[in-house]
Each structure stands twice: as C-alpha cells, then as structure tokens.
Amino acid sequence: MKRILDIFQTALVCVLLVSMTCLSVIYMMSYRSSDSSEFTPQMDLAVRETLYKAEYVKLLSETLFSPYFVGFSISGERMGFIGESASEAYGDINKLVLAFLSPASSAKRVDEAEFALCMKRDFAYVKYNTDLKRSVIYSICSPDDMLNSVGDEYISELFIVFGSELSAVARSSNGDCYKYTCSEADVINKNSEFSYNRLEGGYDFSFGAEYAADDVMIKNGFYEKISDTAVFFDGDVKLSSAVIELGREIDADGAANMLQTLGMNPEKVTYHENDEGITYFGEGQNLTVRSVGAFDFSVSSSKYGLSMSSLIGYNVSQSDYSVLDGIGAALVLAKTLGISDMGDLSLVVTCAAANGNEMTIGLSYSYMGVIAADDGEYALKISINDGYIISASGFFASARAYDGYTTSENVMWQVRSYLYSSNVVSDLRFIYKMENSRLRLAFASCFERGGDDT
C-alpha cells in the first residue's frame, strides 16, 4: 500500500510538473508579440481605393472623353471629323496617343512656336472638349493602368507629327506645351494602317492661323481673337438633329430625393416658393429647384457640403482625391439625380480642372458626339473643396432622334459677330444650341478650362 502511495505521489509530481510546464508555455505564448500584422491599414486603403474606383469606373466610358475634332494631314491632303466620326477617327490613333502619354514616354516642355510648327507637317491632330490631365486621358484609354501615376500636365489639343522622328506635341488652353517622344510609338506607327479616309463625314479643313480671312475680319482682329488651331471646315457641316425636351417635372418625392442626394434632410428643411421655383434651406445648405428644370445647390462652408466619400466611397484623405475621382463623383451624382436619364443625349466631360484641394468638374449633354449646350449651361457642374462638394448646378434635358438634319449656316457671319463682340482669344467650335425644341448647329466660342464660357 505504501509503495502504491509512493508511486502515486511520484506520478502526481510528474503530472503536475508537465502540467505546469504546459501552462507556462501557454501563458508565455499568449504574450508573444502580435505586432506582425500582414495586412496593414495602408494595404487596406490601397485595396479599397481599387474597389471604389472599380465602382465608378463602371460609369466611365470613352464617350465621356470623346474628342471634339480629329484631323489628319498626310502629304498635303487634309481630312477632319467632328461628332461620332471624330470618335471613330480617334480609334485610328488611339494606340499612338496611349504610347505618347504612357509612363514610358519622355516629356519635355517646349514653346508655342514648336507647337505651331506642327501644322506645317504631316500630322494627326486631336482637339478634346476641354483640358484633360494626361493621367485622365491615359487612364481612360488604358483602364488596367488606372492606378499608375503618369504626368499631370493638362492637354486640350495634341499633334502627332509623322516624319523621320515620330513625336507628339500637346498644348493646354493656358498655352503650356509639351513634346513627347516614345520608342514604342515608332513600332506602333509602323504597324498601323489608318482607315480615316474610308470614314464618312470627313471635311477638308484649315486652322485659324492658316485661314484666309477677309479684310474686314482681319481688321476686327481675326488672327488675334481666334485661336490659331480653331478648325474651319471647307463647306457646310451637316449633322443629325433631334427633338429636345428641356426640364423635368419635379414632384414632392423627386424634390425629397434631390435633397437627400445632396445631403439635406427633407424633414428638416424650410422652403420659399416663388414664380421661378422653390428654394429649400437646410443648416448651412440651400437648394433651388427652378420650374424650368434647373437646380442650384450651395453651402455656406465646406463642412456642410456633400462629402465625396458619400458618393464614391473612398475617404483616405480629403486631399488625395484625383481628378478622375472628381469625375467619378460627378457621374455618380448625375446618375442619382436622374441627369443620366436623357434619351438619345449622352454626357461628355467639358470641365475637369484641379487646383490644390479645389476641383471643378463639368458634364455637358452631347448628341451624336457634339456638345448640346443651352446658353453654355452644364448638364451638371460641381465644385469640390477639401473633399466636399460645395456647389452643384445643372439642368434636366432629354432628346429624341428624328430624321431631321441641321446644317452650319452663315458660319462666317457668326465669326464676324464673335469678332465684334469679343475682346479675348477663344476657340470657335460647332455646338448644338437647344432652340424651339430642336437641336440647331451653331459655331460659337466654347467651354474653356475652368469651366466658363468666354
């Protein structure tokens, strides 16, 4: 019995020793450093940026950034396109544009004289609807590289110059010029076959600097007041027209939806009604819905604004939003407000300007690739400050195609009229005016960088 007790006691000591060792190990393990996190907050933010971009990227389409004009000059023969034909012609040089604007390309600043020289060479020329950042043009052409950083210079027009050395020269509406060279572009060019001369809707054209203006126009400052690259077509331009409907009836539910979308509480607003429409007042915010189907939203300070993150989700740092994020926010807002429901109209980006933490984004209606602007108003224009939308304005319109056409008439009289009334240098472009429930082609000064008509 005593021996059994001895064995039991010895066994118990062993068991307790083993147990103590195990418990000690477990206890020590629990205090093991756990700061070896493999998935850091920075990785999380990078993933979310991709995810959120993926959401609004669904709304981005190449037509939003379609050029106003694409022209070719090869061996002295010229052919230029606007509208949908311009988009098709852009397809001819899309790969070259992408190569020149890619991170692989080298860019150097040049003076405007070098840009002007391009007109005398064999070239392909692109005129965008507004100044676009190089990174935006590149991202749209190459969505897989959307997160790559490329240069942030603004580009409103671009010459691809053919010859012994292939190069591209771009200019912003401020007159800043850049020359791009890229060895990859040479390879692409050798394998390219341009099909623009098989496209319909092409016109011979000349630039403003080359145009043979008459004495009256010269006397009134034709070469001083009109951009050297303003495009003048040889002959009348004929484009499809459409039946246009301006405005939209906004009932109580519609107004509540607008208020909510813009971050105002429909139950907490007060309102004032007059002949022009209704103005809703929230704390630091107001929204005017005019009976003609237009609206204006503004806030007294950015803290009452609509946060970008509530539209596009990504809220790493208010100052980290890119122009593409701003365009994404505008598209999400346009969709939520119902501006995107516009029949045969589509939206184009006509302002995408950033300055520090401030951004202005403008979307305009377009029909068959040509801007349809009612007195230069944007379909939606938003101003962003420190990641908050501090103002938004726009109007509702929709169009229905019909078999009618509109022709550019009296272009030179419109030019003369512009010369008499204007004191600034401007580009002149074809746009659709919304008149008498129809779209009518007009030749007018157009959207400039910063967003306002000149």
Add this chain to the structure above:
Amino acid sequence: MSWKYLRIIAIVLLLAANVLLFAAVYTDYVNKNYYNENDIYELCSLLASSGVELEYDVFPKRRVDPNVYFTKYDDEDIKLALSVLSGADVSENDGEYISFSNGGKYTVFGDLSFEFEADGYKPQSYVSSIYESKTVKKVQRICEKFLRVKKIARAFGSSARVSLEYRADNVFVDGREVYYTTVYEYIDGMKTSNSVDIAVYDGDVIYAKGTFSIIPPTRVYSADTLDVMTFLVFEKRYFENGITPKTVAVDGISCEYRRYTDMFGALYFMPVCGISYSSGDLRTYDMITGLVIFE
C-alpha cells in the same frame, strides 16, 4: 528531511503553481476573448451622455480577431469552380459562365454571383414556416450536397475553413411542397456577406441564387483590427459633431467578412463592423482602418 516529505511539499507547491498559472491563463483568455462587463456598462452610460442609447444585451460579449482572406482568380478558375459545382462542362458567353447539369442551368456572373434554375421552375409565395427538425435537417443536407463547398475548396487548395449556416427558423414551404431557405456562409467561424437563397423539391435543388465562395480564398493575412468598443466611441463622436443633434438607439452590432471583387480579378474578404439603429440607419466601419464604409 526524507524524500517522502519533499514529495508532499513538491506536490503542494506544484499544485499551487498550477492553480495560479491556470487562473492566469484563464483570465488572459477571458480578457482576450470577451469584453469586461463593467466596461460595457461604462460604455453604455458614456454613449447615453451623447444621446446614443445602447442596451447591455445588444453589445456582443465576445471579441473577434478576424483576418483578411484573399485570392486571385481568372476565367479558368471560374470555369474550374463551376465544373466542380455542376459536374459538367462549362461554356462562356458574354462574360457569363454557363453549365447545364442536374436538370437545369448553372450561371456564374462576372461578379462571381451564382444562379441555378431547374427547367420549368416557377417561384411561388411562401405559405408557411417549417420547424420540424427532421424536415429542416433534410433540406439542409440537400443544400450542403448541392453547394459542394468542401469539394470546391479542395479543388483550389484552400485552407480557409468555409462553412455554411442553416437556420432552423428559416425554412418555408409552399403549397407544392417546395421548400425555401437561405444559407449563410461563414469563414473561420465569422459570418460573411455571402448567402444563397435555395428552393428544394422532392429531394433536389430546383433553384439557387446568391453568392458563396465559389472561388474560395487561398491566402490568409493576419490583421490588427480595431474592436467594437472603438467604433461605438467613433459613433459617439459622430453624433456629438452632427449637424442636427438627436437621440438614437443602437439596434444591433455585428462583425462580418465583407466580400469584395476588384476589376483586376482579386477577391477579398475583409472584416467590417456594422452598427444599426432603430431608425433603420446603418453605419459600417472597416475594422482595419476604422474608416466608415459608404455603400
């Protein structure tokens, strides 16, 4: 002193040491896995001072320690997954992956959501709930067999413990003896945003629609996450700084893995914490960055 007495002293000392160590390990386990009762009550009163009502019972008592699950996938992976699921060949048509098998059509869409529809299936309104455990278990077995979660995980070499949850109070039947249920997916014991609605008739699935890990995660990253109390303090600050002060009541707090797919063929399960209010509002936090997720 004899060996006998030394042994008795050793036993007493070792017993004491074991008890102390066990207590330390247990306390540590409880502290790491459960919230302190007093802390919860203090949080409730802290929130109440800012107009946020939080009932003690609403607060989850168990802490969570989630990871991030990830995988990359391409067209071939989707085809492989669908072929394992359907047991038949897969074709691709305009971004959709299709397979015909088991008397119906399987479709996997670009966002990895999934649908199965048996030929001639027509949905009907639910007429009653089923609580009879034998029937509920039978329906669950059929769903489990149909979704082939483990088989798909094996095909991809996934080590994530993907499981499905069936709720006994979530089985309905219509007049044609078609049973309807929703199954929820869990990864390593934590709920995910994945769920599949399933209809069963005569021992076979005749309709299924939703998302589950048809492409299972193949990599797991450890992550330092913020805890639920922190998010409630954020909520307190949010309501204090709100433009319009108001009193709100917290209705529910839940942590789950939210499934995301990006445009480059990556699939993530990332931990989020949702705080819902009796007003119907819901605010969701990214548990890694502590930022609010807008949806």
